[in-house]
Structures are given as structure tokens and as C-alpha cells.
Amino acid sequence: MNEFQVSNGIFFPPFQPNLEIDTDYYIEHRTNSYLHQTSLLFYQFQSKEKEQIPVIPDGCVDILFCCQSENSYATIYGSVYHEQPITIRKNCEYFGVRIPPAYTIEGLKPSMKEIFNRNYPLAETVPLMTFIEELFVKEHDFQGKVKLFMDYFGPIIKPNYTSKSLIGHGLNHIYTKYGQTSIQELAEETGYSTRYLRKKFNDNIGISPKLLSDIIRFQFALRLLKNKYAIEDVIFESGYYDQPHIIKEFKKFGSITPQQFINTFNCK
Incomplete structure (x- = not known):
């Protein structure tokens, strides 16, 4: 197998804007990076009266715990392909973990790639989940929940691809370029055909290099708008x-235009 070198670069954490504005409060904690992706993103929020919150594509897998004293539950969500709602309980505290595609959960069934655009009760995928859910209900401190998650899940959540592997290099290439690349460019850099690259990504991650690149570019543009960049600069x-191109991509992934995003999320 070819060996690839990782270039230096910085990446931003994946962003779910509606979790920040459609909730009573939202906090997060980021771990160190791997392959220029945020390794794990921990977050917590209190839901309002709404029973659904829209989520957008980010290329990641999320584990979401409902920390209600009665009828607690946990769900694992794959990245969506376009904006769609997730169902939540009213006035409930949630704790979540966002896992980028370079990682895998050992023993998880279905696999990480099979979770894309789907969701499953975590109790059906991870042993002893009912017991662990109860621990999250009893732990009220956010950092305490982070530690609790790492104690139980840390040993089984691991980088799935080394920087010298084809998939690892491909992910690094996409993220360090903020999605501004093509499968043809990746093929020229690695020496593999576009057909082979597409098959390897679909088989291992569940998403094509092109779609992942488009999602990462969309996420990058959202971050720039959130940081009050002008649309022309974005x-x-x-x-x-x-402008027609960015509007088309925003509508495809987020069902919203850049200007509507600015107005909705107060990015002026």
C-alpha cells in the first residue's frame, strides 16, 4: 500500500446551528484533533417546547443521551444528506458526542458506514447501554458526563485510519482543503483511480469523497458566515x-439561503 504524508493544517469543529438557537442553552467541549478533524465534540443543551430540531449534514456520527430521570434513552445518528428534523422530548436535558468519520466504535452493529442517514437506539448497538444511560441521568455536571463517556466509550472509540492509509490521507486531504477539492485531484495525488477511491470511501465510511467534500465546504461556509464574513468573501x-452556486448548495444541504442563515442566526 502507498504511504502518504499528512500536511499541516487546521480544521474547525462541525456545526449544528439549530442546536444552539432552538434550545434554552447550549455548551460544548472539544478534544484534540486527529487527521485535522476535531477528535470528539461534546455538547449539552436543554430542549424547549419544540419536539423536533432540524439538523444539517456534517459528515459525523452523533450519540445523543436524553438525561431525563424517567424514561431516559440514547440514540446514535448518522450524518444526514440534507436538512431533516430529529425528534426530541420537550424541556429535557440532552448530552451529545459528535464523532468524525476518521473514527470507529469497536463492536458497533450496524457499522459506522451503515449509520449514515439513519438512526438507531444505542441500546441495540452497544452492550450494557441501559446501565450506562442511568449513569448519565445521575451525573448532573457537564464535565462529569464527558468523563463518564470517556470512561465507558473511550476504549472503544478509536482512529480507524492512520495518516499513511489511503482513507486517512483522503480524509486529511479533504479537511485541510476545507472541502475545496475534487475526486480527480485526490486521484492524481494518490495514484488511484476515481472509481477505486469512490468504492473505498463508500465501503469504509458510507459516503463518497465528492459528497463529503461538498458537505465540508458547506460547513466551512457556515462557520465563515457565523463569524460575520460578508457573503462575497464567503x-x-x-x-x-x-452567488447562484452558493445559494444552490445551501438550499441542497440546509434548505436555506446564505442571507436567510444570516438573518435567522443573527450573523450581521
Whole structure:
């Protein structure tokens, strides 16, 4: 197998804007990075009266715990392909963990790639889950929940691809370029055909290199807008051709235009 070198680069954490504005409060904690992705993103929020919250594509897998004293539960969610709602309980505290595609959960059935665009009760995928759910209900401190998660899940959540592997190099290439790349460029860099790369990504991650690149570029553009970049600058920095192009991509992934995002999320 070819060996690949990892270039230096910085990546931003994946972003779910509605979790921040459609909840009573939202906090998060990030761990160190691996392959220029945030290794794990921990977050906590209190739901409002809404029973659904829209989520957008981010290429990650989320584990979400409902920490209600009665009828607690946990669900594992794969990244969606376009905006769609997840069902939550009203006025409930939730604790979540976002896991990027370079990682795997050992023993998880279905596999990480099979979770994309789907969700499953965590109790059906991880042994002793009912016991662990009860521990999250009893632990009220956010950092305490982070430690609890790492105590039980840390040993089985591991990097699935080394920087010298084809998939690891491909992920690094996509993330360090903020999604502004093509499968043809990746093929030229690695020496493998586009067909082979597409098959390897679909078989191992459950998503094609092109779709993952488009999602990462969309996420990058969202971050720039959140940081109050002008739309014209976001188009340039994100590598979109023009305003119709970025509007088309935003509607495809988020059912919203860049200007609507600015207005909705107070990015002025």
C-alpha cells in the first residue's frame, strides 16, 4: 500500500446551528484533533417546547443521551444528506458526542458506514447501554458526563485510519482543503483511480469523497458566515463559483439561503 504524508493544517469543529438557537442553552467541549478533524465534540443543551430540531449534514456520527430521570434513552445518528428534523422530548436535558468519520466504535452493529442517514437506539448497538444511560441521568455536571463517556466509550472509540492509509490521507486531504477539492485531484495525488477511491470511501465510511467534500465546504461556509464574513468573501474563501452556486448548495444541504442563515442566526 502507498504511504502518504499528512500536511499541516487546521480544521474547525462541525456545526449544528439549530442546536444552539432552538434550545434554552447550549455548551460544548472539544478534544484534540486527529487527521485535522476535531477528535470528539461534546455538547449539552436543554430542549424547549419544540419536539423536533432540524439538523444539517456534517459528515459525523452523533450519540445523543436524553438525561431525563424517567424514561431516559440514547440514540446514535448518522450524518444526514440534507436538512431533516430529529425528534426530541420537550424541556429535557440532552448530552451529545459528535464523532468524525476518521473514527470507529469497536463492536458497533450496524457499522459506522451503515449509520449514515439513519438512526438507531444505542441500546441495540452497544452492550450494557441501559446501565450506562442511568449513569448519565445521575451525573448532573457537564464535565462529569464527558468523563463518564470517556470512561465507558473511550476504549472503544478509536482512529480507524492512520495518516499513511489511503482513507486517512483522503480524509486529511479533504479537511485541510476545507472541502475545496475534487475526486480527480485526490486521484492524481494518490495514484488511484476515481472509481477505486469512490468504492473505498463508500465501503469504509458510507459516503463518497465528492459528497463529503461538498458537505465540508458547506460547513466551512457556515462557520465563515457565523463569524460575520460578508457573503462575497464567503463565496471566495469557500471556493464557490458565484452567488447562484452558493445559494444552490445551501438550499441542497440546509434548505436555506446564505442571507436567510444570516438573518435567522443573527450573523450581521
